[in-house]
Amino acid sequence: MLHRLSIATRLGFAACLFLAPVGYGLWVQTSANQAQIVQAHREADGAAYLRGIDAVHSALTRAVVLRQSLDGDGLAAKLAELRTGFGSALETEALSQKAEVLIRARDRSAMKVEARRALRRLGQQVANRSGIVLDPELASYYLGDIFASSLADLREQFTELRRNNAGGAGHDADGDAKRFDGALLSGRIENLLQSIEYAVATATGPQGNPAIKETLDKTFQPFGMMMSHAVAMMESGRGDPAAVQATFDAIDRFAQAANDQFVELLDARATRLREESLRTAAIGGALSLLALLSVVALVRQGVIRPLRRMTEALGRLADGDIATEVPASRFDDEIAALGAAMRRFKQALEDSRSLSNTVVQSTMHVSVATGQAAAAIAQVSDGAHGQMASVERLRRSFLETREAMKEVAAVTRTGQERSRDAADRLEESLSDIDAMADAVREIADMSSEINRVTVAIGKLAAHSNILSLNASIEASRAGEHGRGFSVVAGAVGTLAQQTLKLAQEIAELARRSHDRIGRGLEVAAAVGRRMQEVSVTIAETDSLSQIIVDQVARQRESVDGIETALIELSEISHANASAAEEITATMRGLAALTDDTRLRAEEVAGSAGA
Incomplete structure (x- = not known):
């Protein structure tokens, strides 16, 4: 079925096969973007889940600090609702059910602590399994750390400080220990506030997303002022319930603002990835269409049209139109060699036509001389010998034509073999390019792994810096005995900052490498596409060369038939020469033989024209 298709149709089919790798590459990139979009939605679901968990945790903390009544059934129902919406997707159903049981427990004094711990573990599990703690972008990474971990820890430390100050009012025996615990908790709260402030500055800084700074500062600044006031109030021993409640309200507002900004960043990222996928698909489709049209235009202009003109000229020459001009080729290639062979073939046809006309004219002279046989027997004999010489020349001309056809077939086969050898080499080069592209993709995957590790190192460095601040506070409280430990803690903090800086530099280098x-x-894909275009062109040239070989073979068969007819004409000429010596005895027989010779000469002339 394929050999019945036109060259243009086969070329279009081959171009479509060539564009298949381009389509596959677009599909791979779209799939990668889709995976990132799915991950962004998963993190958004985790943020919504954490918002609900944080609301339940805040209610429990308020009940402990302000000594208010607790609606355990309502909070458990809210957790159950969150579990129904997000628990199965994030695989946190078991831990959520445990927290619900603890919240509903009758022994509220003992179970409130366990319930808060269960909620903290549930929040950490949600943050881990939704990918919030490993978000690749700096702004969303620090925002996720704020509302998933830091604010909940701050609420717990504030609760412990409140309980410590309230419990130490009537116990003088261990008052020193109580005051020491209060100072330690205050230091931890200060460290948490510094960590949150650093996270906010990083998330809204040049390396993060400065666009969210104005919105986030509206809740962060009141939050920072309220927390400083609350810590000072707790350290002084005062515990105004209204101020405590306002502090918890500030924490909740800031947590909600951080959560909202995190979700907005994820939504913007998903929208950007979808737009990038559409833009990539549009650009890829346009480039593929342009490449297809370019290939079709180049092959039609450089191969199909010259061969079509050659074929038409060869057909007219085969029909006997020796006035046909052989088209000239602009390049010194196989088509130019075919044109030279066709010009030799045209010259041979002209010689054959001339010889055929000479034979016809000679035969007509013999026919006219038949009426004057008695007076011109010698002329008839001379004409027969001249006819033999003309037939011999005509036979030699056809032999030269056949040799020229052999040369055309040899040149065409040589070009066909070279085309196939070039096609094999192109296939090997394409395989090498594919192997190189696979190796580069493996390096890209390693670069992504390096980026992920550097993010984790940065987080560890940030936490190490916080730990060094805690150690410095503890050393300062220990006085003279903690001076050496303070120096070590400062060195650890410096190393943590250097580690964070190096991790950021490694991440930047990994991004540029990627x-x-x-x-x-x-570049490798572009080289592969160009080599595939050359391979398609070589295949088309090979097919056209095979067509030329077949046509030359058919012309050789026609020439062989003409040569057979010429041999027969030569034999007849010999018979005429012999009969001329006996013409005096049978004038009527000579006239009949002359008419027969004329008819055969006309047939030979007609065969030469065909």
Whole structure:
């Protein structure tokens, strides 16, 4: 079925096969973007789940600090609702059910602590399994750390400080220990506030997303002022319930604002990825269409049209139109060699036509001389010998034509073999390019792994810095005995900051390496496409060469038939020469033989024209 299709149709089919790898690359990139979009939605679901958990945790903490009544059934129902919406997707159903049981427990004094711990474990599990703590972007990473971990820890430390100050009022025996615990808790709260302030500055800084700074500062600044006032109030021993409640309200507002900004960043990222996928698909489709049209235009202009003109000229020459001009080729290639062979073939046809006309004219002279046989027997004999010489020349001309056809077939086969050898080499080169592209993709995957590790190192460095601040506070409280430990803690903090800086530099280097690897993949894909275009062109040239070989073979068969007819004409000429010596005895027989010779000469002339 394929050999019945036109060259243009086969070319279009081959171009479509060539575009298949381009479509596959677009599909792979779209799939990667889709995976990132799904991950962003998963993190958004985790943020919504954490918002509900944080609301329940805040209610429990308020009940402990302000000594208010607790609606355990209502809080458990809210947790159950969250579990129904998000628990199965994030695989946190078991821990959520445990927290619900603890919240509903009758022994509220003992179970409130366990319930808060269960909620903290549930929040950590949600943050881990939704990917919030490993978000690749700096702004969303620090915002997720704020509302998933830091604010809940701050609420717990504030609760412990409140309970410590309230419990130490009537116990003088261990008053020193109580005051020491209060100072320690205050230091921890200060460290948490510094950590939150650092996270906010990083998330809204140049490396994060400065666009969210104005919105986030509206809740962060009142939150920071309220927390400083609350810590000072607790350290002084005062515990105004209204101020405590206002402090918890500030924590809740800031947690909700951080959560909202986190979700907005995720939504913006998903929208950006979807737009990038659409833009990539549109650009890829346009480039593919342009490449297809370019290939079709180049092959039609450089191969199909010249061969079509050659074929039409060869058909007219085969029909006997020796006035046909052989088209000239603009390039010194196989088509130019075919044109030279066709010009030799045209010259041979002209010689054959001339010889055929000479034979016809000679035969007509013999026919006219038949009426004057008695007076011109010698002329008839001379004409027969001249006819033999003309037939011999005509036979040699056809032999030269056949040799020229052999040369055309040999040249065409040589070009066909070279085309196939070039096609095999192109296939090997394409395989090498594919292997190189696979190696570059593995390097890109390693770059992504390096980026993920550096993010984790940065987080560890941030936590190490916080721990060094805690150690410095503890050393300062220990006085003279903690001076050496304070120096060590300062060195650890310096090392943590240097580690964070180095991790950020490694992440930047990994990102630039990933970009360059992406450009290398694009260059390799472009080289592969161009080599595939050359392979398609070589295949079309090979098919056309085979068509030329077949047509030359058919012309050789026609020439062989003409040569057979010429041999027969030569034999007849010999018979005429012999009969001329006996013409005096049978004038009527000579006239009949002359008419027969004329008819055969006309048939030979007609065969030469065909």
